[in-house]
Amino acid sequence: MQVTADQTSQRTSDVFRGLTQLGEGESIPLGLITEALGDRAFGLLVLIFALPNIIPMIPGVSTISGVVIAIVGLQMLIGRRAPWLPGFVASRSLPRGETQAMIARTMPWIHRLEAFARPRAVFMTRGVMRMLVGAMFVLLGVVLALPLSWIGNFPPGVALLVMSIGLLEEDGLLVGIGHVLGIFATLLVVVIVGGVIAGAAWLIG
Known part of the structure; x- marks a missing residue:
């Protein structure tokens, strides 16, 4: 199955599974993913990069x-x-084998969320509220960019997973849950980073 921009009626899992067939060779260019996903690219790009x-x-x-x-x-x-990726990001690629394995391992999570998800409270996924989702993506993206261990990356990853599927399935309840998880994840990381800084200061001083 090829992912195309007109597949807006498909469930997230169907489109997500088709990503592994994009391009040729042993890697999947990010620029090609962005072009192929059309108006679903925002949620799916976040989903792709939350899962690792x-x-x-x-x-x-x-x-x-x-x-x-x-x-x-x-x-x-x-x-x-529609999203745009700068050249230094769009030119990067995902290793096809690892991406296929990651999708296979996380598909049960996605299916469980899809079984729960349905269009409701759609105002949470549109207009000003969609911009608020973008703000949370920015915040959690900054958190993930910090040099933390997997323990620090897991909570924001879960929040992004829930929120991105809520956005894709137009489920405002899932988006709201994602916001709550995102705030919790951010506070947790602040505590972790604060503890590390305090420990380092104690050792030095």
Whole structure:
């Protein structure tokens, strides 16, 4: 199955699974993913880059994930209808084998959320509230870009997973849950970073 921009009626899992068939060779260019996904690219790009922080199968991807998610969120915040990636990001590629394995391992999570998700409270996914979702994506993207361990990356990754599927399925309840999880994840990271700084200060001083 090829992912195309007119697949807006498909469930998230169907489109997500089709990503592995994009392009040729052993890698999947990010620019090609953005072009193929059309108006679903915001939510799906966030979903793609949230998952490695939940199941860390692609080493060192958390900083790249955070940067891409923050860029996507910023564009939602300023009201863009389709995402644009700068050249230095669009030219990067995802390793096809690791991406296929990651999708296979996380698909049960996505199916569970899809079973719960349905269009409701759609105002949470549109207009000003969509911009608020973009602001949360920016915040959590910055958190992921910090040099934290998997323990620090997991909570924002879960929040992004829930919120991105809520956005894709137009489920305002899931988006709201994602906001709550995002705030909790941010506070948790602040506590972790504060503890590290306090510990370092104690050792030095």
